[in-house]
Amino acid sequence: MNDTVIPPSELEGCPGGQPLQPLKRAAPGTRASALKVACSSCSLRELCLPVGLSRSDLERLDTLVSTRRSVARGDLLFRAGDAFQSLYAVRTGFFKTCVSSEDGRDQVTGFQMAGELLGLDGIGSERHNCNAVALEDSQLCVIPYDQLEALSREFGELQRQFHKIMSREIVRDHGVMLLLGSMRAEERLAAFLLNLAQRLQARGFSASSLVLRMTREEIGSYLGLKLETVSRTFSKFHDDGLLEVKQRDIHILDQEGLQRLVNSARC
Amino acid sequence: MNDTVIPPSELEGCPGGQPLQPLKRAAPGTRASALKVACSSCSLRELCLPVGLSRSDLERLDTLVSTRRSVARGDLLFRAGDAFQSLYAVRTGFFKTCVSSEDGRDQVTGFQMAGELLGLDGIGSERHNCNAVALEDSQLCVIPYDQLEALSREFGELQRQFHKIMSREIVRDHGVMLLLGSMRAEERLAAFLLNLAQRLQARGFSASSLVLRMTREEIGSYLGLKLETVSRTFSKFHDDGLLEVKQRDIHILDQEGLQRLVNSARC
DNA sequence: CGAGGTGTTGAGATTTGTCAACCTACGTGG
DNA sequence: CCACGTAGGTTGACAAATCTCAACACCTCG
Numbered sequence: 232m233n234d235t236v237i238p239p240s241e242l243e244g245c246p247g248g249q250p251l252q253p254l255k256r257a258a259p260g261t262r263a264s265a266l267k268v269a270c271s272s273c274s275l276r277e278l279c280l281p282v283g284l285s286r287s288d289l290e291r292l293d294t295l296v297s298t299r300r301s302v303a304r305g306d307l308l309f310r311a312g313d314a315f316q317s318l319y320a321v322r323t324g325f326f327k328t329c330v331s332s333e334d335g336r337d338q339v340t341g342f343q344m345a346g347e348l349l350g351l352d353g354i355g356s357e358r359h360n361c362n363a364v365a366l367e368d369s370q371l372c373v374i375p376y377d378q379l380e381a382l383s384r385e386f387g388e389l390q391r392q393f394h395k396i397m398s399r400e401i402v403r404d405h406g407v408m409l410l411l412g413s414m415r416a417e418e419r420l421a422a423f424l425l426n427l428a429q430r431l432q433a434r435g436f437s438a439s440s441l442v443l444r445m446t447r448e449e450i451g452s453y454l455g456l457k458l459e460t461v462s463r464t465f466s467k468f469h470d471d472g473l474l475e476v477k478q479r480d481i482h483i484l485d486q487e488g489l490q491r492l493v494n495s496a497r498c
Numbered sequence: 499m500n501d502t503v504i505p506p507s508e509l510e511g512c513p514g515g516q517p518l519q520p521l522k523r524a525a526p527g528t529r530a531s532a533l534k535v536a537c538s539s540c541s542l543r544e545l546c547l548p549v550g551l552s553r554s555d556l557e558r559l560d561t562l563v564s565t566r567r568s569v570a571r572g573d574l575l576f577r578a579g580d581a582f583q584s585l586y587a588v589r590t591g592f593f594k595t596c597v598s599s600e601d602g603r604d605q606v607t608g609f610q611m612a613g614e615l616l617g618l619d620g621i622g623s624e625r626h627n628c629n630a631v632a633l634e635d636s637q638l639c640v641i642p643y644d645q646l647e648a649l650s651r652e653f654g655e656l657q658r659q660f661h662k663i664m665s666r667e668i669v670r671d672h673g674v675m676l677l678l679g680s681m682r683a684e685e686r687l688a689a690f691l692l693n694l695a696q697r698l699q700a701r702g703f704s705a706s707s708l709v710l711r712m713t714r715e716e717i718g719s720y721l722g723l724k725l726e727t728v729s730r731t732f733s734k735f736h737d738d739g740l741l742e743v744k745q746r747d748i749h750i751l752d753q754e755g756l757q758r759l760v761n762s763a764r765c
Numbered sequence: 766c767g768a769g770g771t772g773t774t775g776a777g778a779t780t781t782g783t784c785a786a787c788c789t790a791c792g793t794g795g
Numbered sequence: 796c797c798a799c800g801t802a803g804g805t806t807g808a809c810a811a812a813t814c815t816c817a818a819c820a821c822c823t824c825g
Contacts, residue, residue: 330672334763338676352672354665361672380658384651391647397664398621404671405597405619405628409605411678412722416781446803455679457782462805478790478804496601683813714772724814729773745772745822 268372269293278346278433279320280374280392288386295382296320298373308349308363308371315353317373321345324369325444328352328361329452339453341403342366342427342445345434348374351400366444411455413496419454420464421489424474428483439486443479535639536560545613545700546587547641547659555653562649563587565640575616575630575638582620584640588612591636592711595619595628596719606720608670609633609694609712612701615641618667633711678722680763686721687731688759691741695750706753710746 271289383390432438475482538556650657699705742749
């Protein structure tokens, strides 16, 4: 409800940004479509792979990213073990990635929204190492990895940008390790909410009201907590006047309070 | 004590793996030295950046990796906030990397041994994002990042290899998240020991007897546990006949037993 | 030989997990 | 359009894992 009421005018970044806008879905069941895509006119270009590319590099990138793919809520974009061919950039929608061990352990490793890349984990083994699940009907740009490699040999800026994205993913993961390794439940949830709000804000949404696209169980998995603990912590935040919580609708009432929680290691 | 007694003759041995072998330290206080380094004749080449490179690519890589650096036990290779210039490949020795938040939380994000790269986290922000601390006197190859970028534009194999290394770091981090998010103390420690043993074995050391280079506290930080819990868990493993533990000397008596622990999610 | 860093162990506190009951929202099909 | 079924969410009581604090042992190094 946070992102359905935005007037269309705000969706189209100026000249022709088709992105954040819902796009016509291919026929149901169709997994890949070849609608026109253009990084150079995408309103996500300041958040996505193209960051910092020159006009001419951007146009070359357009030739690379030529297909889209739709994934319905609940469906998998890829699954651990699938052959790795492409990276994917989220255009619209929301994903989770999760790894699981043979013995059935499951861990959500991240949530991805518009402008974020999926599939980086597949390069090393040439197979995807996690499942990517759409948490709402979603659209992605398909980035064939071979071609990205080739193009980034030609364009240093693209190469550099790609390396930065991978590096930032590593830094992000280290941040999650810090969270999982050293924070208590309240601190984890506060950090999670602030992170989500900050990323939504970067995409033009409200920094204080958000709709969770994932269940308490998925949040719990990501944060290394049981769903009941997540639920209880939401309730506590509500009681403490930090949040308004109505199921998945969250209003942050006291951002500073949350930040204080995160920043207050054991005294 | 590990690197000061080797006769110079053994240092520059050409076709005669100088690697895993202790190398003469530069004068105390010297941070970078320009001794000859050759990936093409390094015995770590099957574990390090050069994996899979052709003979000719390897020789080009030699021109790139031309300097070494020594770091004494306890010293920092780099510190969070330092400008990012180079990646480092561990030749000898042992490192930990740790991130810390403003409020003083600290998290060990990894332990690196011969053949492993340090500094990947710095590419994204052009500053290092963690501290890299030598846990024993160590030697590294310095890989200037600009030059690596340039060379990998020329040699697709090198580019691909580098991407694989970054990707595998991401996969590794996701594995740590799984560990931190879903395992109990015994499972975490068992997984840690097996991982360490496996990496040591890949380097030609015993798979069953190892010397820990880090304190209980550092292990605890990495595993999201307090040092007392780590200590108790070692004792329990000892009582259960899985390990022999004498301070930092560990003998794995029952590898399968440890593996069973790791692989037995909540029943 | 002594000091300080490191490691071990015990007892009790705290946090989080477990199990169970119940509530709520939402989609489906009558 | 309503009723119902089900998935998701909340809450309570209790159990279990881990942490905290404290005492002490061990080892290394100067």
